[in-house]
Amino acid sequence: MMNLRKLGEFGLIDLIKRMTGESSGVIKGIGDDCAVLPFDRKNYLLFTCDMLVEGIDFTRRDKSDLIGRKSLGVCLSDIAACGGLPRYAQVSLGLPASMSVSRARELYRGIIFQARKFKVAIVGGDISRSDKLIIDVSLVGLVKKRNLVLRSGAKKGDIIFVSGELGGSFYGKHLAFTPRIKEANYLVNNFKVNSMIDISDGLLQDLGHILKQSNQGAVIFEDLIPISENARKSEEALYMGEDFELLFTLPLAEARRLQKRSMRSLAKFSAVGEIVNESCGLVFLNRQGKKVKVKAGGFTPSFQQSSVGVEKERAGFRHF
Amino acid sequence: MMNLRKLGEFGLIDLIKRMTGESSGVIKGIGDDCAVLPFDRKNYLLFTCDMLVEGIDFTRRDKSDLIGRKSLGVCLSDIAACGGLPRYAQVSLGLPASMSVSRARELYRGIIFQARKFKVAIVGGDISRSDKLIIDVSLVGLVKKRNLVLRSGAKKGDIIFVSGELGGSFYGKHLAFTPRIKEANYLVNNFKVNSMIDISDGLLQDLGHILKQSNQGAVIFEDLIPISENARKSEEALYMGEDFELLFTLPLAEARRLQKRSMRSLAKFSAVGEIVNESCGLVFLNRQGKKVKVKAGGFTPSFQQSSVGVEKERAGFRHF
Numbered sequence: 224m225m226n227l228r229k230l231g232e233f234g235l236i237d238l239i240k241r242m243t244g245e246s247s248g249v250i251k252g253i254g255d256d257c258a259v260l261p262f263d264r265k266n267y268l269l270f271t272c273d274m275l276v277e278g279i280d281f282t283r284r285d286k287s288d289l290i291g292r293k294s295l296g297v298c299l300s301d302i303a304a305c306g307g308l309p310r311y312a313q314v315s316l317g318l319p320a321s322m323s324v325s326r327a328r329e330l331y332r333g334i335i336f337q338a339r340k341f342k343v344a345i346v347g348g349d350i351s352r353s354d355k356l357i358i359d360v361s362l363v364g365l366v367k368k369r370n371l372v373l374r375s376g377a378k379k380g381d382i383i384f385v386s387g388e389l390g391g392s393f394y395g396k397h398l399a400f401t402p403r404i405k406e407a408n409y410l411v412n413n414f415k416v417n418s419m420i421d422i423s424d425g426l427l428q429d430l431g432h433i434l435k436q437s438n439q440g441a442v443i444f445e446d447l448i449p450i451s452e453n454a455r456k457s458e459e460a461l462y463m464g465e466d467f468e469l470l471f472t473l474p475l476a477e478a479r480r481l482q483k484r485s486m487r488s489l490a491k492f493s494a495v496g497e498i499v500n501e502s503c504g505l506v507f508l509n510r511q512g513k514k515v516k517v518k519a520g521g522f523t524p525s526f527q528q529s530s531v532g533v534e535k536e537r538a539g540f541r542h543f
Numbered sequence: 544m545m546n547l548r549k550l551g552e553f554g555l556i557d558l559i560k561r562m563t564g565e566s567s568g569v570i571k572g573i574g575d576d577c578a579v580l581p582f583d584r585k586n587y588l589l590f591t592c593d594m595l596v597e598g599i600d601f602t603r604r605d606k607s608d609l610i611g612r613k614s615l616g617v618c619l620s621d622i623a624a625c626g627g628l629p630r631y632a633q634v635s636l637g638l639p640a641s642m643s644v645s646r647a648r649e650l651y652r653g654i655i656f657q658a659r660k661f662k663v664a665i666v667g668g669d670i671s672r673s674d675k676l677i678i679d680v681s682l683v684g685l686v687k688k689r690n691l692v693l694r695s696g697a698k699k700g701d702i703i704f705v706s707g708e709l710g711g712s713f714y715g716k717h718l719a720f721t722p723r724i725k726e727a728n729y730l731v732n733n734f735k736v737n738s739m740i741d742i743s744d745g746l747l748q749d750l751g752h753i754l755k756q757s758n759q760g761a762v763i764f765e766d767l768i769p770i771s772e773n774a775r776k777s778e779e780a781l782y783m784g785e786d787f788e789l790l791f792t793l794p795l796a797e798a799r800r801l802q803k804r805s806m807r808s809l810a811k812f813s814a815v816g817e818i819v820n821e822s823c824g825l826v827f828l829n830r831q832g833k834k835v836k837v838k839a840g841g842f843t844p845s846f847q848q849s850s851v852g853v854e855k856e857r858a859g860f861r862h863f
Contacts, residue, residue, distance in 0.1 A: 227647060228640040232670055235638075235647065239668070242651055246664030249631070258666030260631055260683075263583060272681055274635040276671045311569070311580055315594040315679045318555075320548040327547060327555065331562055344566030346578030348559070350552055351596045355674065359635045361592055361681035363580075 254436070255373050256304035256421060257364070267371055271301040272361035281398065283356075287326045289398040290358070291333020297423070298362035299341055299402035300467045304421040305373070306411035307366030309343045309404065314360050317353030330358075341404055370411040372471070377418035377437035381498040382478035386469040387490040389426055389461075390454030397465035406489050407469055414481055419471035425464040426495075427517055431505060433472070440503035443496035446510045461507075472498055574756070575693050576624035576741060577684070587691055591621040592681035601718065603676075607646050609718040610678070611653020617743070618682035619661055619722035620787045624741040625693070626731035627686030629663045629724065634680050637673030650678075661724055690731040692791070697738035697757035701818040702798035706789040707810040709746055709781075710774025717785035726809050727789055734801055739791035745784040746815075747837055751825060753792070760823035763816035766830045781827075792818055 227235060240253050250267060251259035257269040273294070277283060281290045295312060302309045314334060318327060338345050343362070386406050403421070410416050418437055422429050426448070434441055450460045468490070473481060481492060499506075507515045547555060560573050570587055571579035577589040593614070597603060601610045615632060622629045634654060638647065658665050663682070706726050723741070730736050738757055742749045746768070754761055770780045788810070793801060801812060819826075827835045 225644045226640065227638055227642050227644060230644050235644075235670060238644070238648065239651055242648070242655055243665045246666070249664050249666055252664065252666040253668070258631065258633070260666065268588075268683075270631060270633060270666060270681075270683060272633040272635050272667070272669050272679070274637060274669045274671045274677070274679060276637050276673045276677075279672050311578065311590060313578070313590060313592040313681055315592050315681075317594060317596050317677060318547055320546065322547050324545045324547060324550050324555075324558075328558065328562070331559055335562055338563075344569050344572065345563045346566070346569055346572040346580065346590060347592070348573070349592050349594045349679075350555060351594045352599050353596045353675070353677070354598075357594070357596075357637060357673070357677055357679075359592070359594060359669075359677075359679035359681075361590075361633055361635075361679075363588075363590060363683065 251373060256301040257307070259305065259371060262365060266365045266367055269302055269305050269307045269364040269366055270361070271298050272359060273297040273301070274357065274359040276357055277355040285398055287329035288333040288336070291330040292337050293398050294358040294360050295334050295337040295343065295362070296400060296402045296467065298360045299337065299404055300421040300423070302362060302364040303403045303407035304419050304469065305366055306370040306407055306416065306419065307364040308408065309341055309362055309364040311346045311363045312338065312343050312360055314345060314348035314358065316348065317351045317355070317357030319354060319356060320352055322356070341402065372411060372416045372419040374418055374420050374433045375436040377433050377439050377472045377498045378474065379439060379498055379500060380475055381417050381472035382475060382494050383430070383441060383443065383470070383472050383496040383498060384478070384481070384492045384494050385422070385426065385449065386492055387466070388449040388451035389422065389466050389468060390457065390459035390463055391451045392463055392465040394453050396451070396453060400467040402467060403469045403490060409486065409489055410471065414473055414477045417472045417474065419469060422466040422468045422470050423464055425462040426470065427461050427505065427507070428464070429470050433470070434505060438501050440499045440501050440505060441496055442499055442503070442506045442508065444508050447493060447495045449491070449493045571693060576621040577627070579625065579691060582685060586685045586687055589622055589625050589627045589684040589686055590681070591618050592679060593617040593621070594677065594679040596677055597675040605718055607649035608653040608656070611650040612657050613718050614678040614680050615654050615657040615663065615682070616720060616722045616787065618680045619657065619724055620741040620743070622682060622684040623723045623727035624739050624789065625686055626690040626727055626736065626739065627684045628728065629661055629682055629684040631666045631683045632658065632663050632680055634665060634668035634678065635671070636668065637671045637675070637677030639674060639676060640672055642676070661722065692731060692736045692739040693756070694738055694740050694753045695756040697753050697759050697792045697818045698794065699759060699818055699820060700795055701737050701792035702795060702814050703750070703761060703763065703790070703792050703816040703818060704798070704801070704812045704814055705742070705746065705769065706812055707786070708769040708771035709742065709786045709788060710777065710779035710783055711771045712773070712783055712785040714773050716771070716773060720787040722787060723789045723810060729806060729809055730791065734793055734797045737792045737794065739789060742786040742788045742790050743784055745782040746790065747781050747825065747827070748784070749790050753790070754821070754825060758821050760819045760821050760825060761816055762819055762823070762826045762828060764828050767813060767815045769811070769813045
């Protein structure tokens with residue numbers, strides 16, 4: 224009898240996708256950072272959720288305040304990836320009865336910190352008892368129709384960018400990242416962004432999602448990748464995941480225009496490669512200009528072992 | 544150091560409510576069955592979520608298909624309680640890696656069954672690994688502005704009704720109930736419903752929520768309460784919870800009008816009491832016409848022992 228470990232997360236997501244099918248009246252359902260739904264003449268509704276589980280997405284030793292920030296932060300990162308602004312959140316908590324009230328208060332303080340920072344109203348939730356701490360946040364936002372960016376819009380010749388720096392997230396940043404709402408809105412309001420995703424599974428795996436949904440290939444140059452000073456190996460910037468930076472593509476002329484601007488209040492944007500023919504697949508060129516075979520899979524398939532080997536027990540979450 | 548068991552769920556919800564505060568642009572935030580948010584000229588957006596935890600809201604022995612139905616069903620029941628229609632759902636799953644694929648498929652089949660029945664599009668979700676099975680569904684719906692019903696609208700002289708039959712839910716119905724979407728929409732489209740809630744904590748406790756938020760009292764007549772044939776003691780109809788029936792109040796003339804109609808395709812509606820002055824509190828008259836002291840608390844405070852004693856380990860979930 225096959226179990227979920229064997230099927231793997233992507234297998235399960237494919238299964239769910241097949242079972243669910245498509246629904247009329249849905250602009251974009253399963254398969255992007257957010258669901259995209261009708262709202263009014265000028266805007267779409269964005270809808271996303273993320274579940275954090277103790278021992279998987281954080282440990283009991285992590286600061287409650289930071290766990291709270293992360294729980295809303297990962298949803299904010301999804302709204303950013305679609306070019307939208309967040310509005311309303313629901314917070315479901317599974318809490319151990321033995322948890323101290325002060326720890327619960329700290330957790331919620333972290334959630335409220337993020338909510339205020341990004342103008343999100345916490346409008347409800349649910350509480351259940353659970354042996355392990357579970358936080359599931361669902362978030363509704365809005366995006367101007369002309370600003371909506373999906374994973375599926377990358378075009379041949381597009382320049383591939385990332386925001387901020389990659390790698391080393393598991394040594395701390397995965398709990399204390401800044402969701403790139405401001406950066407994403409700057410981009411979609413000023414540039415023609417063809418495709419975008421947030422880096423939760425690792426640069427190469429998330430780029431893989433864009434390529435698959437856009438029917439394109441890509442060339443990535445190792446020496447262009449902005450590596451975080453927290454990274455212990457440069458490989459982490461490719462595979463580690465949970466960077467929660469933006470990965471996006473712009474037509475060449477737009478890319479040139481972006482590179483001329485410098486916005487001090489925003490994370491920097493780095494060009495890391497180019498979209499090419501689908502038949503080329505995903506080509507990774509190392510510092511010596513040599514093609515390196517890209518490992519299959521990113522860092523965070525929850526039901527399987529990670530391919531990198533750093534903190535194997537911390538397998539992340541996965542949207543579908 | 545105080546822990547959550549000691550603080551209790553309502554204590555925690557109060558704490559969260561105080562910490563969160565109110566947000567501008569939110570019609571109704573924490574404190575009703577759904578959050579009520581701006582949508583368009585004629586409609587409000589409804590937004591709710593419910594988390595089910597293995598060992599609390601269901602057991603490992605329960606059928607996966609029914610667990611799936613329940614997970615969406617409890618959210619549907621919230622939308623019903625506000626007089627709305629459901630639209631889009633996100634499903635977060637915490638799954639044991641050892642779970643068989645066929646069991647996961649069954650679970651999802653139950654979710655899809657409910658979704659199709661009530662015309663809900665499943666538009667996304669999240670998967671995480673978890674020792675125990677966790678399902679958190681968030682649901683967005685719409686309600687016509689003139690149809691919106693909250694807990695806070697009960698008026699002196701209103702007749703108190705329930706749909707269907709109460710009690711015995713934990714012997715099976717809590718997994719296999721019919722969310723009262725049809726009944727609720729029939730009511731709000733044809734009658735002036737002053738207040739409504741779904742019975743998740745037990746008749747008396749949920750009525751208590753209406754009374755508190757409406758600043759009213761109530762008299763309930765034991766012999767008017769429709770007791771399910773599944774109930775083993777009539778007390779279960781008062782305290783057990785997880786009936787997921789509607790509890791609502793109508794002005795007298797509307798109540799008379801409702802009682803004259805009979806809709807064969809709907810669950811029956813039973814008058815069980817009357818709204819009275821707040822100073823009377825909640826008065827419960829037994830079959831002998833004697834006042835009986837109402838027990839504090841309902842069945843499902845997750846962090847505490849239940850007051851009834853049937854399946855103590857199955858403490859439910861709680862909205863806020």
